[in-house]
Amino acid sequence: MSAPTPPRTGAPRSGDSIAATPAGALDVDVHVEAGSFALGARLVVEPGDVLAVLGPNGSGKSTLLGTIAGHVVPSHGHVRLGARALTDLPADDGADGRRRIALPPADRCVGLLGQHALVFPHLSARENIAFGPRARGVPARTARAAADDWLARVGLDGLGDRRPSELSGGQQQRVALARTLAAEPDVLLLDEPFAALDVEAAASMRRLVADELARLEAPAVLVTHDPLDAIVLARRAAILHDGAIVDEGPTGEVLGHPRTPFIAALAGVNLVTGVAATADRIVADGLELRGVGALRPGSPASAVFSPAAVHVAPEASVDLTEPNRWLGTVALVEPAPGGVRIHVAEHPSLAADVPSSQAVALDLGTGSRLAFAVAEADVSLRAER
Amino acid sequence: MTPAAASRPVTPPARREAHRVTVGFPLWLYAPAAVGAGVLVLPFAALFARLDWPGVPAAITSPEALQALGLSLATASIATIACVVLGVPLALVIARSGPAVAAVLRTLTTLPLVLPPLVGGIALLSLLGRQGLFGDALAVLGLRIPFTTTAVVIAQTFVALPFLVISVEGSLRTAGTRYELVAAGLGASPFTVFRRITLPLVAPGLVAGVVLCFARALGEFGATALFAGNAAGTTRTMPLAIYTAFNGAGVAEDTAIALSLMLILVAIGVLLLMRGWRADAPR
Numbered sequence: 001m002s003a004p005t006p007p008r009t010g011a012p013r014s015g016d017s018i019a020a021t022p023a024g025a026l027d028v029d030v031h032v033e034a035g036s037f038a039l040g041a042r043l044v045v046e047p048g049d050v051l052a053v054l055g056p057n058g059s060g061k062s063t064l065l066g067t068i069a070g071h072v073v074p075s076h077g078h079v080r081l082g083a084r085a086l087t088d089l090p091a092d093d094g095a096d097g098r099r100r101i102a103l104p105p106a107d108r109c110v111g112l113l114g115q116h117a118l119v120f121p122h123l124s125a126r127e128n129i130a131f132g133p134r135a136r137g138v139p140a141r142t143a144r145a146a147a148d149d150w151l152a153r154v155g156l157d158g159l160g161d162r163r164p165s166e167l168s169g170g171q172q173q174r175v176a177l178a179r180t181l182a183a184e185p186d187v188l189l190l191d192e193p194f195a196a197l198d199v200e201a202a203a204s205m206r207r208l209v210a211d212e213l214a215r216l217e218a219p220a221v222l223v224t225h226d227p228l229d230a231i232v233l234a235r236r237a238a239i240l241h242d243g244a245i246v247d248e249g250p251t252g253e254v255l256g257h258p259r260t261p262f263i264a265a266l267a268g269v270n271l272v273t274g275v276a277a278t279a280d281r282i283v284a285d286g287l288e289l290r291g292v293g294a295l296r297p298g299s300p301a302s303a304v305f306s307p308a309a310v311h312v313a314p315e316a317s318v319d320l321t322e323p324n325r326w327l328g329t330v331a332l333v334e335p336a337p338g339g340v341r342i343h344v345a346e347h348p349s350l351a352a353d354v355p356s357s358q359a360v361a362l363d364l365g366t367g368s369r370l371a372f373a374v375a376e377a378d379v380s381l382r383a384e385r
Numbered sequence: 386m387t388p389a390a391a392s393r394p395v396t397p398p399a400r401r402e403a404h405r406v407t408v409g410f411p412l413w414l415y416a417p418a419a420v421g422a423g424v425l426v427l428p429f430a431a432l433f434a435r436l437d438w439p440g441v442p443a444a445i446t447s448p449e450a451l452q453a454l455g456l457s458l459a460t461a462s463i464a465t466i467a468c469v470v471l472g473v474p475l476a477l478v479i480a481r482s483g484p485a486v487a488a489v490l491r492t493l494t495t496l497p498l499v500l501p502p503l504v505g506g507i508a509l510l511s512l513l514g515r516q517g518l519f520g521d522a523l524a525v526l527g528l529r530i531p532f533t534t535t536a537v538v539i540a541q542t543f544v545a546l547p548f549l550v551i552s553v554e555g556s557l558r559t560a561g562t563r564y565e566l567v568a569a570g571l572g573a574s575p576f577t578v579f580r581r582i583t584l585p586l587v588a589p590g591l592v593a594g595v596v597l598c599f600a601r602a603l604g605e606f607g608a609t610a611l612f613a614g615n616a617a618g619t620t621r622t623m624p625l626a627i628y629t630a631f632n633g634a635g636v637a638e639d640t641a642i643a644l645s646l647m648l649i650l651v652a653i654g655v656l657l658l659m660r661g662w663r664a665d666a667p668r
Contacts, residue, residue, distance in 0.1 A: 069570060105569040106578075118567050122585040131581070132571035183571045 024082020026187050026219040030067045030074040031091075032060070032243075039063050039243040045187075045219035045236075052222045052234035052251060054266055060243040061223040065189045068221065069112045070105035081186050086110070111185030115192040117172035119164040125151065125175045126160035132183025150178040154208060170201030174208065181212060188213075188220040194229065206232060227255050227267045239263050257304050257382050261349055269304050270350045273384065276301040281323060282381060287347070288323040289374075293381025300384040307341060309378035310352035312362060315369040325373045333364050340364065344372075429649070436646060437639040444643035452618055453626035454647060460534065460622060461602035464541035468598045471542075472549035473591070477583070479550070480557035491554070498547040505543055506611025513539070513612075536613035537620050541602035548601055549594040556590025557583070596659040600652055623648050 025046050032039040039060040045051045055061050066072030067087065068079050076091040086108050088101040119128050129147035134140055151160050154174040156167075164172055173193065180188065193209060194202040210233055213220055222234055230237045230251050237255060238248040241262055247254050258264040264271035274284025276295035281288065282303055289303045315327060328344025335341070339355040342364065352372055354362065362370065444450060479490045497505055512518050513530045523530060530536050560583075568582045569575075584591075606624040613620040615629060623644060631641040 071566060105566065106572055106574060108570075109572070110570065112567075112570050116563075118563055120564055120568070120582060122588075131568065131573070135568070135571055135573035135577050135581075179571065 024084075026068070026221070027078070027080040028064075028068060030064070030077035030079065030087070032063055032067060032072060033075045037063075037243065041240065041243075041245050043221075043238060043245065043248070045221060047219050048217050049236065050213050050220045050222060050234040052224060052230035052237040053240050053245075054224060054227065054230055054237055054255075055240035056225055056266065059240045061225075061240055062191055064240065065112065065191050065221065065223055068187065069110050069189055070103060070108050073102045081109075109184075109186040110189060111180040111183055111187065112189045112191065113173075113177055113180045113193050115195045117164075117169070117176035117196075119167075119172045119175050119179070121164050123163075124160060125156065125162050125164070125167065128164070128175050129178045129182050131179060136183070146182060147178075150182050151175075154178045155204075168201070170197055170205060173197060173201070173205055177205075177209065177212065181216075186218050188216060188218055190220065190222040190224075192224055193222075194226075195224075209233060225266075230255060239266065257302070257380055264304070264349075269306055270310075271302060271304055272350070273300070273302045275299070276381075276383065280376075280381065285347070287326055289379055289381075290323045290376045291379025291381040292377065293383075295381055295383050301381060302384050303379050303381050305374050305379045307336070307351040307353040309374050310350075311373045311375075312342065312352050312354050312358070313371045313373070314362065315371050320371075324376060324379065325371065327369060327371055330364055330366055330368050330370060332366075342370070344370070432642060432645060432649075436642055440639050441643045441646065444640045445647050447640075449617065449626065450640075450644055450647070453621055453623050453644070456534070456537075456618070456621065457603055457623040458651075460537045460541055461599055461605075464538050464545055464602040465595060465599045467538065467542045468546045468549045468602075469591075469595060472546050472594070472598075473553055473584075475546075476550045476553035476557060480554050481562075491551075494547050494550045496547075497544055498551075502540075502544055502605065502607030503611060506540065506608035509536075509540060509543060509608060509612040531612055532614040532616065532620060534613075534619050537609055537622060540608040540612045541605045544605050544608055545598040545601040548597040549591075552590050552594030552597060553587055556587035559590075560586040592659060596655055600655055603648070603651065 025044055027044050029042040030039070037060070041060070041064050043051060043053075053061055053064065063072055067074045067077070070086065074087065074089060076089045077087070078085060078089070079087040085101050086103050088098065090098050090100070119125070120131065123131065126144055126147045129150050130138075130140070130143035133143040133146060138146075148160055151157055154177060156171060156174055156178075159167065159171070164175070167175065173196075177193070190209065194205055197205055206229070213233055222229060224230060234251050236249065237251040238245050239254060239262075240246070247259055247263055254263070255267040255269075258267050258269060258271055261271055272282070272284050272287060272289060274282045274287070274289075276297050276299055277283045277288070278297055279295050280293060281290045282295065282301045284303075289305075291303050291305070293301075295301045319325070320327065326347065328342075328346045330342060331345040331348070332343040333340050334343075336353045339353055339357075340359050342352045342354060344350070344352075350372075475490075475494065479487050479494070482490065510517060510531060513523065513536075514520055515524070515529075515531070530539065564582050564586060565578050568578045573581070603622075604624060605622070606628065609620065609622060610625060610628075615621050615625045621629065627641045627644045627648070630644060631638060
């Protein structure tokens, strides 16, 4: 399933609020052509649902959000919120008499929180948050009182008089989140909202965003290159690659058992595609992997396991007649959280993570031979069509 | 602490502040630097030295001097307001135009800055003089502009406007449009974005522009002399009064020097005002 798949709107799960919000679902089908870059994406996000759009830099994630926020006018396509059209540019240039619509950002009611907080530097935290409501005609006093409630809600109680220059990066991003939500958007867009924060601030900001997304009744789209964001914040995930959505579905399925090497690399897992030998064993380019699953012998199948689940040992210490073992020549060593990641020449797509404490005992020089093993319980098997 | 260290007599070393090393420059550069400073400062020192101090109070409180000062302050203030009203929108248009249009507009805007003001005066006469392009139309309306106080204000606006436009346009470019896009995304109308985001963000540049603009209008001589003339009470501003006193029959040169002192004091006052504003400005 590498071709763009039709979005699955999905019935509300148990626990979802079925009460329809006035704004309704976000329905996007846009085509952007600009020079050599082309983006074509369809997605539907139900009210209260969060869709994570994952992709590397340059895949078109921010352009996609731009078409929803109104910063980018697509070549053709539509952006709808329930029955309301924010953008409607027919490919046949209005030959059917449809009015061409491309609302300016101010008339869309779309909230966008980007990587940079962009808190207005000349306004206090309180005035920043009150800006949206005041722009829509809420009396200043009411808007400021609401802003103080927001400050408390995002953990900045008592900092309302601070100027942005007196706040940390994490605090500024909290003000930006409160400012976006205080404007009561019909859609919430999050564009790498943790990318510019240090590890600690990103973790607490992620927790805050998770809380707010859980309360949100509007549809939300989260753009990220970090699978962690998708896993923590979004029930559904779409993979954007070179301007096209190549996979879409529940986050656990999309990232837990990637369909292509590209998504596997993005999700940071090892993917081996081959043929099922038995119900719990596949064979693929010289590897024999036993794992958890129920396969039909003789049919295409794939195995997925984490680089961290791979055990690495000196060459001599392993009995290669057992499954789930292989030998390799070190081709590339790169840093990984808490240790190093090893790539071998024989299986370039398989990575193995070794903790620093263990890595110092191994010979990791390029060209040295090592033995690799992965436990059966750590390998997930799936039949492929 | 080791026993050896403990047994040593306790004489704390002189505390020395740690400091960063900067790359030096050739010492002989101090010589042209000193000459440069001298070129700027010595003329003023000489002016103060030559000043006939006992005569100063009489010279600067004479009706002619006060009249010229009042006219200068009034016309320069009106011209500065005109520059703000016309210059901020012009700067906004230039800053938001494409590179080609912006380059043309910027060149046209800076022209009065690099031209001798006398040329500006002749140009204004060509446009608004009796024989000028709009001369007949103005005559029909019963308006006569040259050699009036209005002409003084127009001449000052003409020479001062580029300072404001350049200063504000630079600030607009530095501020960029990112904050404006955020504000629009929060539902703000273009006017609200302009009033609550664009203008406050360029405020430092606007203040600098206003000060430069006012100073330039206050000192304007060439265009005023040609376009507005030198009539006491209606067009004789401070610079023209100084010129008249300096060249005038029977009037002492000391009066011109005393009037110059007044202009210097006003200029220093304006600069101090700007510094004070910027010191406690936000961010």
